[in-house]
Amino acid sequence: MTRITRRRFLQAAALAGATLGAPMLARDAYAQELSFKPEPGAKLRVLRWKRFVQGDEDQWLANTNKFIEKTGIEVTVDAENWEDLRPKAAVAANVGSGPDIILSTNDDPHQYPDKLLDIGDLCEYLGKKYGPWYPSAQAYGRSGGRWIAMPLGSGGNCMNYRESHMKVAGFKAFPRNTDAFLKLCQGLKKNGTPPGFALGNATGDANAWCHWLIWAFGGKMVDEQNRVAINSKETAAALEYGRELYQTFIPGTLSWLDPNNNKAFLSGEISLTSNGISIYYAAKTSKDPNMRKIAGDMNHAVFPVGPVGHPTMSALFFTCVIFKYTKYPNAAKEYLRFMMEKEQYEAWQKASIGFVTQPLTFYERNPVWTNDPKHTPFRYSCKNMLPNGYAGSLGAASAGCMADFIVVNMVAESVSGAVSVKDAMSSAEKRAKRYYR
Amino acid sequence: MNNALSRFFDNRNVLGLLFMVPAVALLVVFLTYPLGLGVWLGFTDTKIGRAGGWIGIENYAFLVTDRIFTLSVFNTFVYTVVASVVKFVLGLWLALLLNKHIPFKSFVRAIVLLPFIVPTVLSAIAFWWIYDAQFSIVSWMLMKLGIIDQYINFLGEPNLARMSTIIANVWRGVPFVAICLLAGLQTIPPSMYEAASIDGASPWQQFWHVTLPMLSPIIAVVMTFSVLFTFTDFQLIWVLTRGGPINATHLMATLSFQRAIPGGALGEGAAIATAMIPFLLAAILFSYFGLQRRRWQQGGSDK
Numbered sequence: 001m002t003r004i005t006r007r008r009f010l011q012a013a014a015l016a017g018a019t020l021g022a023p024m025l026a027r028d029a030y031a032q033e034l035s036f037k038p039e040p041g042a043k044l045r046v047l048r049w050k051r052f053v054q055g056d057e058d059q060w061l062a063n064t065n066k067f068i069e070k071t072g073i074e075v076t077v078d079a080e081n082w083e084d085l086r087p088k089a090a091v092a093a094n095v096g097s098g099p100d101i102i103l104s105t106n107d108d109p110h111q112y113p114d115k116l117l118d119i120g121d122l123c124e125y126l127g128k129k130y131g132p133w134y135p136s137a138q139a140y141g142r143s144g145g146r147w148i149a150m151p152l153g154s155g156g157n158c159m160n161y162r163e164s165h166m167k168v169a170g171f172k173a174f175p176r177n178t179d180a181f182l183k184l185c186q187g188l189k190k191n192g193t194p195p196g197f198a199l200g201n202a203t204g205d206a207n208a209w210c211h212w213l214i215w216a217f218g219g220k221m222v223d224e225q226n227r228v229a230i231n232s233k234e235t236a237a238a239l240e241y242g243r244e245l246y247q248t249f250i251p252g253t254l255s256w257l258d259p260n261n262n263k264a265f266l267s268g269e270i271s272l273t274s275n276g277i278s279i280y281y282a283a284k285t286s287k288d289p290n291m292r293k294i295a296g297d298m299n300h301a302v303f304p305v306g307p308v309g310h311p312t313m314s315a316l317f318f319t320c321v322i323f324k325y326t327k328y329p330n331a332a333k334e335y336l337r338f339m340m341e342k343e344q345y346e347a348w349q350k351a352s353i354g355f356v357t358q359p360l361t362f363y364e365r366n367p368v369w370t371n372d373p374k375h376t377p378f379r380y381s382c383k384n385m386l387p388n389g390y391a392g393s394l395g396a397a398s399a400g401c402m403a404d405f406i407v408v409n410m411v412a413e414s415v416s417g418a419v420s421v422k423d424a425m426s427s428a429e430k431r432a433k434r435y436y437r
Numbered sequence: 438m439n440n441a442l443s444r445f446f447d448n449r450n451v452l453g454l455l456f457m458v459p460a461v462a463l464l465v466v467f468l469t470y471p472l473g474l475g476v477w478l479g480f481t482d483t484k485i486g487r488a489g490g491w492i493g494i495e496n497y498a499f500l501v502t503d504r505i506f507t508l509s510v511f512n513t514f515v516y517t518v519v520a521s522v523v524k525f526v527l528g529l530w531l532a533l534l535l536n537k538h539i540p541f542k543s544f545v546r547a548i549v550l551l552p553f554i555v556p557t558v559l560s561a562i563a564f565w566w567i568y569d570a571q572f573s574i575v576s577w578m579l580m581k582l583g584i585i586d587q588y589i590n591f592l593g594e595p596n597l598a599r600m601s602t603i604i605a606n607v608w609r610g611v612p613f614v615a616i617c618l619l620a621g622l623q624t625i626p627p628s629m630y631e632a633a634s635i636d637g638a639s640p641w642q643q644f645w646h647v648t649l650p651m652l653s654p655i656i657a658v659v660m661t662f663s664v665l666f667t668f669t670d671f672q673l674i675w676v677l678t679r680g681g682p683i684n685a686t687h688l689m690a691t692l693s694f695q696r697a698i699p700g701g702a703l704g705e706g707a708a709i710a711t712a713m714i715p716f717l718l719a720a721i722l723f724s725y726f727g728l729q730r731r732r733w734q735q736g737g738s739d740k
Contacts, residue, residue, distance in 0.1 A: 087698050090486030111701065112486060200592075201679035203699075252570020254682035255592030260570070269571045396484055396701055403700035409505075413683045418595075427504055434499060435702075 034125040035334065042331035043074040047089075048103035049082035049318070052155065052355060053281045059351030063344040070338075073331050082316075083203060093323060100326040101335065106402070109140075109149040109321045110394040116148040117322040122333050123147040126340055130362035137359030139387040139394065140317050149319035150336050151359035153349075155276050156381025157208045157315045158300040165193040165271035174301035178216055181304040182244055188271055189248035195272035196249050196264055198256035199412040201405050204316060205258050209274045209303075210411040211314035213245075214238045215386055216306025221401060221432055222392035228436050230410070231429040237307070239414045239421045246415035254416055265298075266291060274303070276316075277355050277378055284353075300377040302384060311384035318356065357381035397435040406431050476714075478707035485701040496708035506709065509680075509687040513716075515599060516688060517668045520606045524663055525656075527607065528614025533648075535615065536622045546619070553612040561676035564605040568592050568677065592678050595685035602686050605673055610666065614659055621655030622648070661724040668717060689713050 046064075051057035057079065064075050080088070082105050092098030093112040109116055123141060127133050133141065137151035161174060169187030171180075185195050198205040214220070219235030222228055246253075250270050253260075261273040266283060268290075273279075283295035303313040320339075322332040338344060342362075349356060350368045354375045358364065359382050369379040389398025401407070406428050414424035445451060479496055483489030500506040535546055552560065567574055568591035576588040591601045625648065633643045671690045674680060680687030680695065687695075689709055697706020 083699060087485050087701075090484075090701065092486075094486035094488075111484075200681035201695075250571070251588065252590050252593040254594070255568075255570055255590070255598065255678060257679060257681075263569075264571050267571070396487075400700045400702055404696060409683060412681075416683070418683055431503075431505075 034121070034337065036122075036330040036337065038071060038073055038331035038334050039328045042328035044076070044101060044328060044331055044335055045099040046075060046077045046101045046103070046335070047085065047099035048077060048079050049085055049105060050079045051352075052276065052278055053352045055281075055351035055353065056348070056355055059348045060339075063339055063348060064335075066344065067335055067338045071331075071334065073328075073335070075335065089321075096323075096325045098323070098325075100328060100332050101320060101322055103152065103318060103320050104149070105319075106140075106317055106388050107394040107396075107399040109319055110143055111396045111399060113143040113146070113148045115324055117324050117326065117329055117332075118146055118148070119150055119322060119333060119336070120147040122337055123150055125337070126150070126360060130340070130342070130360040132361060133359055134361070134382045136317070136382050136385045136387050140319055141359075143394075149321045150340070151382075152318040152320050152340075153356035153359050154318065154382050154385060155204075155316040155355060156357040156378040156385075157274055157276055157313055158302060158377045158381075159304075160265060160273050160275050160279050160298060160300055162193065162271040162294070162297050163299050164297050165191065168193070174299075175304055178241065178304050178306040182241065182248075185245055185248040185272065193271040194248055194250040196253050196256070196261055196270035197245075197273055198258065198261050199246075199253045199408070199416070200256045200260075201408065202256060202258045202260075203403075205261055205273075205275060206256070206405070206408040206412075207402055208314045208316075210408045211386075211388075211390075212274075212303050212312055213242055213306075213411060214407060215312035215314070215390060216304070216308055217241065218306075218308040220391050221389060221398070221407065222436055224391050226392040226397070226436055228429055228432045230407075230432055231425040234308075235425055236421050239411065239424065242411055242415040243417070243421075254412060266294060268294065277353060277375070280374060281353055281355070299374055302377050302380070313381065313385045314388070315357075315381055315385045317385075317387070354378050392436075400435040401432055404431065404435075475707050476711050478704055479711040480708075481704045483704040483707075485698070485703050489704050492704070496705050497712070500705070500708060500712065505684050505687065506692065508684055509689050509692040509709075510712075512599065512686060513668060513688045513690075513713075516603060516606070516670070516686075517664060520603045520610065520667045521660065521664050523603070523607050524610045524614050524667075525660060527611050528659075529618055531611065531615035532618035532622055533644075535619050546616070550612045550616060552609050553616075555609075557609065557672040558676060560609055561605065561673045564601075564608075564673075565677050568601050592686075593682050595682060598678060598682055598686050602674060602677055605677065606667060606670060609673070610663060613666075614663055617659040618652065618655060621652045621659075624655075625651045657724045661721055664720045664724075665717060668713065668720065 048060070061077060064077055067073070068075055078099070085102070086105065086108055088098070089102045089104050089108055090111060092102070093115040096115075123133070124147075133151060136154070141147055141149050141151045159174065165188060166174065166184065168191055169184055171184050171187070175181045175184050188195055197209050200206060214235055217234050217238035219230065219232055219238050221230050250264065261270070261275060262279050262282070264270045265273050265275070265279050277300070280295060280298060280300070283291045283298065286292060286295075302311065305311055320336050322329060322336070326332055339348070345358070345363060346366050346368070349358065349363065349366050353372070354368045357378055357380075358366070364379060369375050387394060388402055389395070392398065410424045410428040413419040414421045419427070446455075480491060480493060481489040482492050482495070531549065535542070535549065539545060566572060570588060570590060570593055573588060573591060575591075576585065579585045580588070590597060592598045629647050629651070630643055633647050638646065669690050670688060671694065674686055674688055674691045675694075678686045680691045689712065693706045693709035696702045696709065700706070
């Protein structure tokens with residue numbers, strides 16, 4: 001059976017362009033369209049993280065079905081809790097068998113870069129067509145000058161707040177710097193509508209805001225040469241600020257795990273927290289009138305900027321990797337290309353009401369960011385975020401430090417007053433050195 | 438030749454060894470090998486999915502200086518000792534009550550087992566709500582009754598968090614102890630109590646000199662299991678606190694998991710897990726050589 005593939009058609013088109021004596025045109029044609037010719041009889045196994053919002057999974061599968069219909073390639077998509085998926089991916093990489101494609105999180109691809117297929121052609125193409133890629137996306141996608149992972153986007157984080165409560169506390173708009181932010185929190189606390197930020201071992205929420213806090217004041221786990229630099233006067237300033245901030249929190253945040261702030265916000269116990277768009281998603285899609293009321297009153301804002309002068313938010317980052325052991329590298333690349341094209345990617349973002357923030361600038365204009373103004377603050381999450389392990393490189397050390405809650409523990413024990421700022425920093429430094437050695 | 442072969446197989450020693458092979462093979466493959474591998478991993482710097490090299494006792498040398506590890510050892514001890522003692526006392530008490538003639542005896546006995554039957558994760562989630570900082574039913578009730586004026590920070594304050602997790606563990610563990618001890622109580626011949634009462638022994642003396650000594654072999658077994666379960670508890674902590682607040686409830690098992698699987702430091706995690714073995718062995722040896730002494734069982738005391 002002969003099929004006229006898109007690629008062959010394009011080759012012909014490009015050839016036609018070239019013969020017209022217009023090399024520029026040919027390059028544009030390449031920049032706009034690219035297609036990989038799947039291996040005959042290709043079958044793909046995709047393992048992805050379990051959805052955080054239902055719309056994401058539904059649309060991802062719908063897009064996959066579209067791909068199946070179009071190419072006849074058999075694709076199976078399995079989902080697992082993202083934290084369980086991480087060790088599995090590492091084992092697959094090293095055993096050399098398992099899913100062809102894994103939707104992985106954070107620093108994972110950088111723990112086994114040499115087991116991953118070089119997907120430079122795909123990423124360059126996407127970067128040209130929809131890009132450029134944001135710096136954070138490049139940090140997560142490239143290793144040693146090579147594209148090892150295709151950035152998929154970030155689970156953006158924003159401040160979630162109740163507008164009416166903020167106004168009562170004397171703020172017309174959400175504060176943009178840390179000083180004003182502290183004042184807002186103090187005002188909220190005084191009015192009996194306190195803020196609450198997770199300080200337990202909450203992988204997502206606690207890591208997100210604690211890293212923001214440290215970075216906002218210029219503190220960082222390691223410097224550019226991966227030397228541990230957490231024990232610094234910048235970190236100390238951040239922790240001192242954190243102490244004042246902690247005074248305004250609702251009681252109990254030391255025990256908070258990932259779901260706690262969602263529950264507390266949706267029941268009206270707190271009026272400010274940091275979270276992805278999942279709280280709003282739950283409130284907006286709920287049938288409960290109380291929840292709908294909260295959806296109407298709540299809004300999002302980007303994290304305030306600290307003395308360091310630039311945005312320092314932290315977010316869960318998603319990438320797609322193809323393992324070298326796959327028998328169908330072209331089919332796999334074609335699948336990823338297909339999922340990233342406008343028709344699919346925009347629909348996917350829309351279905352998850354912007355849970356995943358694009359890694360490519362083009363998708364800033366996705367209507368999902370503007371059709372509900374409450375989505376808009378999430379629009380630039382990838383642009384505003386710093387990669388994990390900042391300012392060093394991504395790898396096993398940065399992943400280990402995060403999983404071991406070194407920053408979260410340091411913040412929790414010092415802001416709650418359990419340990420002095422100095423001791424908290426030196427203990428974090430000691431633990432971090434174990435990973436960065 | 439044939440004769441020699443059949444004689445060989447007729448040899449009782451050979452035959453005995455031969456019959457033991459399947460059991461030994463199972464033990465080696467499923468117990469000794471994984472255990473040995475775990476111990477070996479503890480001496481390496483293996484990361485998840487990446488083979489490591491031998492680093493001797495470096496992991497242990499680090500752990501001894503690691504504040505969080507030493508805290509987890511302390512937590513594990515507090516957790517195990519307090520929970521085991523409470524479980525034993527409550528379990529024995531419950532068993533003695535259930536051993537009396539009460540209405541609907543078998544129904545009540547079945548009910549008692551319920552906490553043990555519910556999957557740990559489910560009961561842990563129930564406790565997670567009970568202890569919630571904002572939605573705790575206990576806090577809510579006490580507030581309504583006017584006893585407290587602020588929600589109790591069950592899982593947010595280190596000692597309170599330890600106590601809360603221990604209570605959840607006790608709730609789950611008591612039925613097991615109670616039912617096993619009840620079974621033990623029923624094996625004590627009534628004639629012994631009759632003899633004791635003829636001799637004029639008070640109920641307390643009967644308990645002290647008949648029940649307890651006769652029960653001690655069962656107690657030894659039950660408490661060994663109970664201590665082992667408690668020492669290696671994982672699910673309850675993982676659901677309730679993930680080791681928080683600020684690692685105040687991290688047990689050796691949860692810390693081992695956190696470092697080994699999400700953290701990727703398989704070698705160090707294995708070292709933490711291996712560090713549990715001596716404690717577990719000590720617990721087993723204590724119950725076997727201590728509680729199972731014949732003299733104790735016969736109501737005497739050590740000389």
